Amino acid sequence: MGNRRRVAERRKTKPAVVGGMIAVVVGGAGFGVYALYGGGAAAFDGTRSTSASDDHKKDIPSGPLSAKEVTTTARTFLTAWQQGKVPRAAAATSDAEAATTLLTGYTKDAHLKDVTLTPGAPTGDKVPFAVKATVSYKGTEKPLTYDSALTVVRDKTDGKPQVEWHSSVVHPDLQDGDTLVTGESGTPPVKALDRDGGEITTAKYPSLGTVLDGLREKYGKTAGGKAGIELRVIRGKSAKKSEASDKTLLELSKGTPGTVKTTLSPTLQAAAEQQVAKRAKSSVVLMRPSTGEILAAANASHGFNIAFQGSLAPGSTMKVISSTLLIDKGLASADKKHPCPKYSTYGGWKFQNDDKFEIKGGTFKASFARSCNTAFISQAPDLDNDDLTKQAEEVFGLSMNNWAIGVPSFDGSVPVQSAAQMAASLIGQGGVRMNPLNMASVSATIESGTFKQPYLVSPTVDNRKLATASRKMSSGTLSQMRELMSYTAAYGTAAEAMSGVTGNVGAKTGSAEVDGQKKPNGWFTAYRGDLAAAGVVQQGGHGGNTAGPIVASLLKMGG
Structure with missing residues (x-):
């Protein structure tokens, strides 16, 4: 009672x-x-x-x-x-x-x-x-x-x-279909090292949380570590489609980590982190053209790795690939006259240049340097629907879903399209999708003359096979591309950002219009000696003013 x-x-x-x-x-x-x-x-x-x-x-x-x-x-x-x-x-x-x-x-x-x-x-x-x-x-x-x-x-x-x-x-880290599990982790932890042997942590490099998760997922079981007890997010089907890695939320007892060495440069990674912190929604990647080694990768937002896994229209940075196609086919040549009217219509769409400018009696080099859209659209009638796709795959190693960089990445997408969408793809709109890693690789291919798949972990660690391109650019096309990018860095839309970047340099700007955005995504890709980089600032505006200074600052740090 x-x-x-x-x-x-x-x-x-x-x-x-x-x-x-x-x-x-x-x-x-x-x-x-x-x-x-x-x-x-x-x-x-x-x-x-x-x-x-x-x-x-x-x-x-x-x-x-x-x-x-x-x-x-x-x-x-x-x-x-x-x-x-x-x-x-x-x-x-x-x-x-x-x-x-x-x-x-x-x-x-x-x-x-x-x-x-x-x-x-x-x-x-x-x-x-x-x-x-x-x-x-x-x-x-x-x-x-x-x-x-x-x-x-x-x-x-x-x-x-x-x-x-x-x-x-x-839990905010859960995507639909994911689960929470506590127990002995199926994957031992890893201690990731930079190229100089220093430990990589999110305290040092806030951008690298997703990279560390990816390294653990791929190398945890083979790096010699022992699993601990953890509360983890186990990804479901939808998250795995976006290549999200399992995530540790709480460690109850420490495992013994194995060691994985990466190609990251501590000085360049630190600089990249500092640069993206200055610009909201910015991402950048820096790599070495001669080897494919990724030296730095950073994102202003840390929840999703835009630098490696982003899927965004690259805007006029795509003209690097499109130009190699036009030169290969004899539809353009650096110093020959090339049309750049205010408007160009194809497939029922009317295309125009930024601020509706035109270049009368100008060369293809002038059109490239000023980023003339109609100079590319005007050539669409002489191209087959799959020409750009083949060029991206066969010369630049893109859009084949076979890169193995050591952590999840998106290899770019250049789908076969027709009519107006095919023309739009030439200027980095339509269905074309890229990220800073992809576009850094494009500049690296121009600088070195050969596509070398970017990587974060050396293939000798696990004997994995890297992606290759099936053909090289001809020496004539390559020399003209270097001339175009060098001229753009010195006198074109990239000149302001590249001011003070000395030596063997080349660059290309880009602005990608996105439905519902007041400002376009700003892109910039460039090289200096044995460094190549690319960046994007989403909703930032013109690439030369937004992503350009981020990329240029990293290139200034060494060749």
């Missing part, structure tokens, strides 16, 4: 409200319990009541969600999750099946207990919340804290508010 009285007394306890927020009271079964303010028991049972009026579409709620609907729905979900009542939590979401699987695994597979969820102030339909939990595995425990967020939406069928389900609600 006394026990029942105490239980009843606990239930009568009023919720603590601090600064308008619901306070979290820890207790019961290892889970924190919400002191609910308003809403009563119905606020967290995850069920929906029905009435006769539900049969009439006119009674289905619609329009923006009220603040109360957002707060109550979030509280319903978070309270049930915190209490370990998975069916109730899942019922409050837009995908009960997926939510059930992941929330069940949160306790069973990730071994998380004592979960406390603290909501923050909603912003519209979005509710941020803080997570505190304990990872407990075979007698070893460690605290885990992180921030996440959920979004409340209306159910399309009945109009009731619900949590829009994505795996990222459970």
Whole structure:
């Protein structure tokens, strides 16, 4: 009887409200319990009541969600999750099946207990919340804290508010289909070294988190290390398609790392990190044309490796490849006259130059240096649909999905297209997609005369086969390309950025229009002696002003 009285007394306890927020009271079964303010028991049972009026579409709620609907729905979900009542939590979401699987695994597979969820102030339909939990595995425990967020939406069928389900609600590093697992890691850790033997860490080089994950995934089992106990994100099918690597979130006991040596230069990597930190949404890659060694790679944003895995229209930097095609086919020559009208129409599309400029009586070199779009579009009638694709594959080693650099990378894409899209591809629009690694390799191929697949880990480490190109540019085409890029660096759109970069140099700028963006993505690719680099600044504007200074600063550091 006394026990029942105490239980009843606990239930009568009023919720603590601090600064308008619901306070979290820890207790019961290892889970924190919400002191609910308003809403009563119905606020967290995850069920929906029905009435006769539900049969009439006119009674289905619609329009923006009220603040109360957002707060109550979030509280319903978070309270049930915190209490370990998975069916109730899942019922409050837009995908009960997926939510059930992941929330069940949160306790069973990730071994998380004592979960406390603290909501923050909603912003519209979005509710941020803080997570505190304990990872407990075979007698070893460690605290885990992180921030996440959920979004409340209306159910399309009945109009009731619900949590829009994505795996990222459970943890922001999760993509849909991923899982959380704690246990002995299947992959031992690795100690990654730069070319001078120094250890690579994210504390030194913030951009390299995804690179370190990729190195571990590829070399962990062969580098001689021993696995530790970790809480990890195990990637599902959709994440693997984007070549995302598994990720360690918390280390309960250290494994013994194996050692993997990379080609990265500590001085150049540090400089690259400093440069991208100055420009939002910037990425850069620096490599050695004579060998293919990657010397530096950095991104202003650290969640996704744009430098290696980005898939963006390269804009006019693509004209390096297109020019080799036109010269090979006798459709252009550096010092011969070449048309550069204000407009050029092909496949029903009307193309124009930046600011609608034209060059009367100019040479192809003048058109290349000033980045004349119509000089390339005008040649489309004399090209076959697959000419540019073949040139990219056979001369530059691109678009064949066979690079093996040591970590996940995207090898560029130059699909066969027709009509206006084929013409647009010549100027780096249409379906063409590249990243800074690809475009650094393009400049490296011009500088050295031969495609050498870029790599971050020497192929001698694991005897892997590097990609090759099936043919070289002719000596005539190569010499003309070097002339075009050198002239552009000295007198063309790249001249301002390349000022002060001495020696054997060449460059090309690019601006890629993207639907929905006010400013284009700015691109820049260049070489100086035995260094080649490329960069992109998304939504930055013209490449010469944005990516150009980043690339030029790295080239100045040595040849």
